[in-house]
Amino acid sequence: MDRMPRWADIVLVPLINLVLAFFVSGLVVLSIGENPVEAMQIMLRGSVGSATAWGYTLFHATNFIFTGLAVAVAFHARMFNIGGEGQALVGGLGAALVALSVPWPHWALALPATILGAALFGAAWAAIPAWLQARRGSHIVITTIMFNFIAAALLVYLLVNVIKVPGSMAPETARFPEGAHLPSAHDMLGWIGIPYSKSPPVNISFLLAILASVGVWALIWRTRLGFAIRAFGHSEPAAVYAGISPTRIIMAAMLISGGLAGLMAVNTVVGEGERLVIDHVQGAGFVGIAVALMGRSHPFGVFLAAVLFGMLYQGGVELQFEMPAVSREMILVIQALVILFTGALDNMVRIPMENLFLGLRRRRKGKA
Amino acid sequence: MDFATILQILDSTLRLAAPLLLACLAGLFSERSGIFDIGLEGKMLASAFFSAAVAAVTGSVWLGLLAGTAASLVLALIHGLASITFRGNQLISGVAINFLASGLTAFIGQSWFGLGGQTPALSGDGRFARLELPFAETLSGVPVIGPVYAELISGHTLLVYIAVLAVPATWWVLFRTRFGLRLRAVGENPAAVDTAGVSVTGQRYWAVMICGLLCGLAGAYLATGMAAGFVRDMTAGKGYIALAALIFSKWRPWYALWACLLFGLLEAIGIRYQNIDVAGIGTIPVQFMQALPYILTVVILAGFVGRAIPPRAGGQPYVKER
Numbered sequence: 001m002d003r004m005p006r007w008a009d010i011v012l013v014p015l016i017n018l019v020l021a022f023f024v025s026g027l028v029v030l031s032i033g034e035n036p037v038e039a040m041q042i043m044l045r046g047s048v049g050s051a052t053a054w055g056y057t058l059f060h061a062t063n064f065i066f067t068g069l070a071v072a073v074a075f076h077a078r079m080f081n082i083g084g085e086g087q088a089l090v091g092g093l094g095a096a097l098v099a100l101s102v103p104w105p106h107w108a109l110a111l112p113a114t115i116l117g118a119a120l121f122g123a124a125w126a127a128i129p130a131w132l133q134a135r136r137g138s139h140i141v142i143t144t145i146m147f148n149f150i151a152a153a154l155l156v157y158l159l160v161n162v163i164k165v166p167g168s169m170a171p172e173t174a175r176f177p178e179g180a181h182l183p184s185a186h187d188m189l190g191w192i193g194i195p196y197s198k199s200p201p202v203n204i205s206f207l208l209a210i211l212a213s214v215g216v217w218a219l220i221w222r223t224r225l226g227f228a229i230r231a232f233g234h235s236e237p238a239a240v241y242a243g244i245s246p247t248r249i250i251m252a253a254m255l256i257s258g259g260l261a262g263l264m265a266v267n268t269v270v271g272e273g274e275r276l277v278i279d280h281v282q283g284a285g286f287v288g289i290a291v292a293l294m295g296r297s298h299p300f301g302v303f304l305a306a307v308l309f310g311m312l313y314q315g316g317v318e319l320q321f322e323m324p325a326v327s328r329e330m331i332l333v334i335q336a337l338v339i340l341f342t343g344a345l346d347n348m349v350r351i352p353m354e355n356l357f358l359g360l361r362r363r364r365k366g367k368a
Numbered sequence: 369m370d371f372a373t374i375l376q377i378l379d380s381t382l383r384l385a386a387p388l389l390l391a392c393l394a395g396l397f398s399e400r401s402g403i404f405d406i407g408l409e410g411k412m413l414a415s416a417f418f419s420a421a422v423a424a425v426t427g428s429v430w431l432g433l434l435a436g437t438a439a440s441l442v443l444a445l446i447h448g449l450a451s452i453t454f455r456g457n458q459l460i461s462g463v464a465i466n467f468l469a470s471g472l473t474a475f476i477g478q479s480w481f482g483l484g485g486q487t488p489a490l491s492g493d494g495r496f497a498r499l500e501l502p503f504a505e506t507l508s509g510v511p512v513i514g515p516v517y518a519e520l521i522s523g524h525t526l527l528v529y530i531a532v533l534a535v536p537a538t539w540w541v542l543f544r545t546r547f548g549l550r551l552r553a554v555g556e557n558p559a560a561v562d563t564a565g566v567s568v569t570g571q572r573y574w575a576v577m578i579c580g581l582l583c584g585l586a587g588a589y590l591a592t593g594m595a596a597g598f599v600r601d602m603t604a605g606k607g608y609i610a611l612a613a614l615i616f617s618k619w620r621p622w623y624a625l626w627a628c629l630l631f632g633l634l635e636a637i638g639i640r641y642q643n644i645d646v647a648g649i650g651t652i653p654v655q656f657m658q659a660l661p662y663i664l665t666v667v668i669l670a671g672f673v674g675r676a677i678p679p680r681a682g683g684q685p686y687v688k689e690r
Contacts, residue, residue, distance in 0.1 A: 028472070032479040080459050128666075138669035139678070141459050142615060145406065145608055146662040146669075153659035161653065289463055327478040327485070332471025336464050344450035344461030351454075 003354040010296060014342055016349045018294065021337035028333055034325055046318025047311035055185055055200020056317075060284075061310030062202065062267045065209040067288025068306050069216050070261035072297040076220055077253035078233040083129060083144025084261040085285025086151030087122040091262025092269040093155060094121025096163075096173050096276035099269075104179035111182060111204065114270045115263065122262015123255040125151060130254030134247040140254070148285070159278055173276040182271045205267035209306075212260060213299040219256070220299075229253050261285060283332075290335050293343040309335070371512075375519045377636050383524065383594060385632025386531040387412070387586040391610035392617070392624045393538050394582035400542065400619060401575030402555035402681040403451055406462035407443065408583055409607025410469030415440040415587025417473035420487040420598035421480060423494040429592050432494070436591070437584030443469065444580025452572050455685030466607070474600050485600040487591075496525035496593040527589040532625075534582065539621040551575050555679035558686040568686045586610075612665035619679065631661045 004013075026036035047057045067084045074081035081087075098117030104110035129143035159171040184203045189196040220226040232239040232249040240246060268280040287309055294308075295301025316331040341349075391408045398405040419436025423429050443465050450461035474485040481487055501522035508518035542548035550571050553561045558568045590606070591598045609631055616630075617623030638657035 028475070032476070080457075082459075082463065132666070132670050136670045138666070138671070141406070142611070143666055143669055146612065146666050149605060149608065149662045150659045150666075153655040157653050157655040160655075286463070286467065289460070293460065325479050327475055329471045329474035329478070329485070332467050333475055334471075336467030336471055339460060339467065340446070340450065340464035344456035344458075344464055345454055347454040347456055 004357045008353060008357060010298075010301075013346070013350050013353055014294060014296060016353075017341040017346065018338065020349070021334065021341040024337050024341075025330070025334045029326060029330065032325060034323055039319060039323060039326060039330075042319050042322045043312070043315025046322075047313075047315035052197045052200055053314060053318075055197065055202045057307070057310040057314040058185075058206050059200060059202040059267070059272065059310070060313040061307045062206045062209045063264050063281075063284040064287050064291045064306035064309045065213060065303055066260050066264040066267070067285050068291030068295060068302040069212055069288075069299060070257045070259075071288045071292035072295065072299070072302050073216060073220070073229075073260065074253055074257040075292055075297040076226075076233050077229045077249055078236075079133070079250065079253060079257075080141050081126065081144055081254065081257045081261075082141055082289070083126060083147050083258070083285070084288045085281050085283070086144070086148035087125045087258040087261035088264040088281045088285050089148075089151045089155050089279075090125040091118040091122035091259075092265035092276055092280050093158065094118050094262060095265040095269045096176075097121075099176040099180040100173060103177050106179050107182050110180035110270075111266075114180065115208070115266055118262040118265040118269075119259035120262070122265075123259040126254045126258025126261070127251070130251050130258075133254075134250040152279075156278060159276065163276075171278050176270065176274045180270065181274055182266075184271075201272040203267065203271035205271045208263070208266060210303070212263065213303050216260070217299040225252060261288070287335060289343075290339045294338060371515070375515055377633070377640060379520050379523075380636040380639070381629060381632040382520065382528060383632075384635045385628045386524075386528040387589050387594070387606055388610045388613055388631055389531045389625060389628040390527075390534065390582050390586035390589065391607055392613045392628050393534050393621065394579040394586065395611055395614045396538060396542075396619060396621060396624060397551070397575045397582070398579035399614065399682055400555045400679055401551050401572045402558060402679055402684065402686070403447070403572055403576055403579075404458040404462065404683045405447065405576075405579060406459055406608075406611060407447055407465035407469075408579075408610050409603050409605070410462075410466035411440040411443045411580060411583035412587035412590065412607050413466075413473055413601065413603045414443055414469040415584040416591035416602055417469075417477060417487070417587075417598045419584075419588035420490060420591035421477070423490055423592050424481075424488045424597065427492070427494055429490075429494055429496055432592055433585075433588045436588040437581060440584030440587060441577060441580040444576050444583070448573050448576040451685065452569055452576070455687065458683055458685075470601060473598070477598065477600070487598040490592060490596045494592065495596055496527060496589070498523045498525055499529070525589070525593040527585055527593050530585065531589070535621050535625045538624075542621065547574075552679075554686075555681055558681050562686070562688060568688075572686075583607075609661050612661050615665055615678075616668050618677070634660050 029036040029039050047053055067088060070084050071081055094117035095114045098114050099110060125147060129140055129147055132138040132143050133140040163173050164171055165174045182203045182205065185200060186196050186198045188204060220230065228244045228249055231242065232244055232246065236246060264284060265280065269276050273280060291302055291305040291309055294305035312331050312334055316328050319326055319330065320328045391412055395405050395408050415436035418439040419432040422435035423432030447461050447465055450456040451458040477485040477487060504518045504522035508514045542552060550561060550566050554568050554571045561571065562568050590602060595602065613624060613627040613631055616627040634657055638654055
């Protein structure tokens with residue numbers, strides 16, 4: 001018997017956790033003598049108050065959808081992929097190499113090619129920790145953390161010594177050819193005759209992110225592999241008994257996870273930057289953890305959580321302009337509190353709620 | 369490379385290894401009791417900030433140390449609540465603590481001092497002074513031993529000596545006391561300890577709090593001993609290197625000393641020589657030296673060079689049977 005109705009499990013408890021996280025964040029703002037309600041209003045106005053603001057919000061959200069899905073897929077196989085940051089970094093390398101290797105004639109050709117490059121490199125970076133987990137029993141959390149640092153060092157080395165523009169001081173690659181520039185929201189809305197500002201960096205990758213969400217949903221709940229991944233995540237002995245190979249599942253889940261994290265680079269490196277810079281990920285790999293936890297590893301939940309975090313990031317930028325005392329790092333605090341309450345302290349809310357619902361049910365039975 | 373250069377490199381090795389060692393031993397206590405802790409970084413960072421901030425305001429490094437350690441203990445308590453009392457995921461809790469520390473220190477730093485997240489530079493009593501050991505001056509004339517004593521062993525701040533002394537202390541507590549036996553036991557087989565009438569919860573809280581204390585010392589050393597103030601994200605992955613050292617040392621105190629000294633040496637060499645030319649092989653880039661601790665840890669984890677086996681009950685919340 002379930003202890004709680006389904007709606008309480010997937011909506012009420014996460015919502016209470018979220019409210020708690022924001023409440024504590026509000027206390028933090030209050031502690032430095034600023035008004036949290038006002039701060040919230042500024043953030044809302046800055047992130048969703050205008051069409052242009054939405055453009056920035058959805059740009060950030062695109063990153064978080066990819067990294068959130070990456071963490072979520074691994075969660076389904078009961079693995080904690082902390083390495084989204086490194087996988088996205090290396091994915092950027094793949095995307096950049098593809099974009100620079102051919103003088104692309106049209107973005108319609110460059111897009112699938114860079115998608116492939118980003119996903120393959122991201123997946124490859126996840127492959128080693130996955131293999132070590134599957135075959136050597138090395139803890140995936142530790143190895144993926146280590147691989148984040150190795151990826152960062154590798155990228156700095158390559159950008160400083162190997163693939164930067166000769167003669168240039170800046171550690172970045174050359175600008176991608178014109179044909180590899182992805183259509184931005186300005187271009188795409190222009191096709192259907194809607195005027196839109198040129199400045200927001202949101203681009204066609206946002207649609208790709210939506211596709212990826214649908215794809216992950218179909219993979220997890222509508223395919224044999226997805227079933228195997230979930231079965232393995234629920235109980236490894238049961239999965240083995242059913243003839244599912246743990247090595248195969250670990251590898252598959254982690255390759256998909258790494259590939260999704262790598263795809264983030266299509267948005268940042270190909271879509272926005274149009275060149276590879278030192279740190280195009282900017283912590284989005286870690287935001288993915290918060291997003292996946294908040295979205296309860298369901299693609300739709302991940303999507304909503306990613307948009308919420310996109311709002312936080314964009315709102316945070318506005319906030320530091322209008323309230324100089326509140327620095328941008330406030331977002332990191334909110335992010336940490338969301339991870340803490342929805343991830344680590346989940347039982348703090350869940351257990352009392354379960355008891356509450358059990359009590360309600362007993363009373364109803366007693367009456368009947 | 370002459371003798372003086374070698375001494376200088378070893379000297380900075382010791383200085384760089386000290387915070388790693390304190391954090392590594394912190395992790396050792398926690399993980400030996402079955403509580404994984406990837407929040408070493410965050411606890412160090414919180415302590416670094418609060419120690420520097422309080423030392424800057426009061427001018428006393430001791431009050432700073434107290435405040436830093438208290439901040440680290442608060443985070444340790446949160447980790448304990450999440451992973452022991454509420455039986456949450458210890459890794460997720462650690463991640464949250466790292467972000468919390470990174471965000472809060474920068475946020476509070478900006479609002480208190482307005483220096484872009486830094487604290488004002490510390491001087492005088494706001495920092496830990498270097499201790500000149502007795503006879504360092506007189507002995508420095510003696511060949512070999514004199515310079516080694518005067519340069520390498522003498523002239524560090526108090527916390528460096530505490531870090532080194534913490535190694536035998538940790539060994540003694542863990543392997544020669546009843547407390548240590550129980551602590552290790554809850555990390556291997558908590559049900560057995562519970563059956564013997566010892567509180568698993570209490571034992572694990574003790575371990576987590578000791579971890580907080582040692583991380584506090586490590587962070588305070590970073591900001592008030594090694595540097596003269598706090599800068600944003602100044603731990604820069606040291607907590608993770610300490611974690612790597614912990615695995616590298618297979619969760620043993622004496623091995624931890626050697627692992628931290630090795631990683632400290634790598635860092636010292638990386639700082640002194642940006643790129644190293646090796647005859648016949650080519651140039652070793654500085655980034656490789658920076659990544660080497662992580663690469664070595666992955667190799668050790670892979671079990672190709674001696675297998676690292678974590679405490680058996682590590683990462684699993686203990687549920688008493690009902």
